[in-house]
Amino acid sequence: MNSLPSIAANVPSTQQKQLISRLLAVKPCPNGPPYTSSLQVSRDDPYPVPGPNDVCIRIRAVGLNHIDWKNLEHETMVKKWPEILGFEIAGVVELVGMGVQENELRVGQAVFGLSGPVGMRRGPPEKEGPEEHGPGEKGKLEKKGFWLGRSGGFQDVTCVHKSWATRKPASWPFQWAAGVPLAYMTACSAVVCGLGIRLPFLANSEPARQGSASLLNLESPTIDTTSPKDPSADELKDHPANESGVKSVLVLGGSSGVVSSAIQLLRMALGPKAVIIAATNSKKYYRELHERGATAHLRGEFEGLIEKVHCLTGGKGVDAILDCVLGAACLDDGPFTPSGPPIPSSSDTDETTITNDLDSNTTVKDEKNLKAMPFWGVFRKDGPKLYAEVATGRKVAVPTDVGIKATLIFSRMILDQPDGERALQELPALIESGKFVFPHPGGVKVVGKGLESVAPGLAELRESSGGMKFIVEL
Incomplete structure (x- = not known):
């Protein structure tokens, strides 16, 4: 991969050489499932570039939500195609932006939080990223795919604002943690x-x-x-x-x-x-x-x-x-x-x-x-x-x-309320103190492993009667 000099300032050489896979939602699917014609795995994509207040997370589990298939069928939150969906994640921090303090999030820490179009709200690339690389760099980065779907959950590594991730309680597996943030917030x-x-x-x-x-x-x-x-x-x-x-x-x-x-x-x-x-x-x-x-x-x-x-x-x-x-x-x-x-x-x-x-x-x-x-x-x-x-x-x-x-x-x-950004950060303490328990009364159902499992998982979720959280492991 031919990296730009400005990327090297933010991404260590080990990550520059890494390539990731992402599940691209390339077009709407108005007739409903199967969603395989709309969701395509794109391999050998560049590692995401974090803004100063972003973190890059290697995803271990991703939650499936009704808003995912509604986006495919009705373009509910999609501004343009292709896009990367996926709103709930759990994984391990691999890279942090220059503005992220160690007492906030650190490399190697197990975390969970929000992703997708929701997560992009607090750290859109046009506000946190391209300006750092100087005039003319934004277009080069976009052509290389550095900003497309950077916050989506349906990919190996996602890049989200630090306020949208928090430490994972040690007692919760990644599959549980990936099924909570959207419902809780x-x-x-x-x-x-x-x-x-x-x-x-x-x-x-x-x-x-x-x-x-x-x-x-x-x-x-x-x-x-x-x-x-x-x-x-x-x-x-x-x-x-x-x-x-x-x-x-x-x-x-x-x-x-x-x-x-x-x-x-x-x-x-x-x-x-x-x-x-x-x-x-x-x-x-x-x-x-x-x-x-x-x-x-x-x-x-x-x-x-x-x-x-x-x-x-x-x-x-x-x-x-x-x-x-x-x-x-x-x-x-x-x-x-x-x-x-x-x-x-x-x-x-x-x-x-x-x-x-x-x-x-x-x-x-x-x-x-x-x-x-x-x-x-x-x-x-x-x-x-x-x-x-x-x-x-x-x-x-x-x-x-x-x-x-x-x-x-x-x-x-909730983020627009006083102290609202702390809501997600307080969740681990609520879990550990027993004040908040796993909210889905039917438990977790792991529908598969790998990005290829997302499309059939969403089709199954669409027809489900509720109560159970659908998860894909990565």
């Missing part, structure tokens, strides 16, 4: 940005790369599910995280890793008195959801839902809904017909432009109307009526005249 965004609840392990503004959860006395709650009731205002009013006044939450989609992560975070933030109801059609996961902090479980169906929720909350209803599966559309009294405009396909879309932020303090114009509406009658009459909808590709039509505040949730929203 999405749950953090939902709890903080959608429900207005502050996470206790982010309460201290002092940076702590190694995590400080063990110093916060986050005791595992003892949850009584025998007689669920609505907690009194006195029981929760002094809780430091409960700034939005949320005392009860209905969570839709219990087999989802996002739901399981959110339940754990809600329990940490709100304490043992809060009512957290998980609604899911996956009855086999009830025990796992209870162990993670759910107060009660309901079948994910409309019939009797309002009455059951009111029964579990002392006749009052819930303050907030976290919807991870378009449940508000599924639980309507009609067929499943998600409404609202599709989410824009550009990966750099400003999420706030498609967030339906209604005034949560608006006086309910017609309480009878709220009660009569399918599904939305689960809200407490005088509660904050918060609805956090995890982005799935379609948007639920939320009533605009009954005081509901709706927010569309993306995984990276």
Whole structure:
């Protein structure tokens, strides 16, 4: 390989001589699987060049996500082809940028974190890299493929911003670690940005790369599910995280890793008195959801839902809904017909432009109307009526005249909050202290080894019913 002089300044000679393999998504696949015509392995590609705050990671395991096949079929986050997908990784640091301190990440360290178009947001090549090489170098580097898909997870070595990787707990294998970051960060965004609840392990503004959860006395709650009731205002009013006044939450989609992560975070933030109801059609996961902090479980169906929720909350209803599966559309009294405009396909879309932020303090114009509406009658009459909808590709039509505040949730929203970049860095300490357990209730399924296993793995994931995390080993 003929390396440029500017590359030699950032990449040691051992890496300059290395060639890697990458799985290129060369074109969309609108008709669905098989994805083999869209995904092609490219071998003998150059080693990625880190920016000053980047790290290069030799990937040992990569998580498969629904957003991967949605990108192939609908170009959800792809700006141009070819692209390298893959959003969750675990591996070993091989190279660090000049601005990465040893107490942050170091060569030889086992890490896990985010990758792909999500990861590129914090360290795009046009902002961190080409400028260092002088005028005219950017085009040369792009022609050699140095910047194409540099942050994607479907390759031997990826290059991500240091804030998108953190140390891997020694007790977790790479296969587990690669299945957590996206669900966890999405749950953090939902709890903080959608429900207005502050996470206790982010309460201290002092940076702590190694995590400080063990110093916060986050005791595992003892949850009584025998007689669920609505907690009194006195029981929760002094809780430091409960700034939005949320005392009860209905969570839709219990087999989802996002739901399981959110339940754990809600329990940490709100304490043992809060009512957290998980609604899911996956009855086999009830025990796992209870162990993670759910107060009660309901079948994910409309019939009797309002009455059951009111029964579990002392006749009052819930303050907030976290919807991870378009449940508000599924639980309507009609067929499943998600409404609202599709989410824009550009990966750099400003999420706030498609967030339906209604005034949560608006006086309910017609309480009878709220009660009569399918599904939305689960809200407490005088509660904050918060609805956090995890982005799935379609948007639920939320009533605009009954005081509901709706927010569309993306995984990276937490990064725009004070201390938000520490969310991922705190995860290892939460795991090691037992405050956060593996979120996917069905466990891990390794669908294969090598980049060639990604296409059939995504096809299998597309048809799966949830609960299990699909992993490819590299």
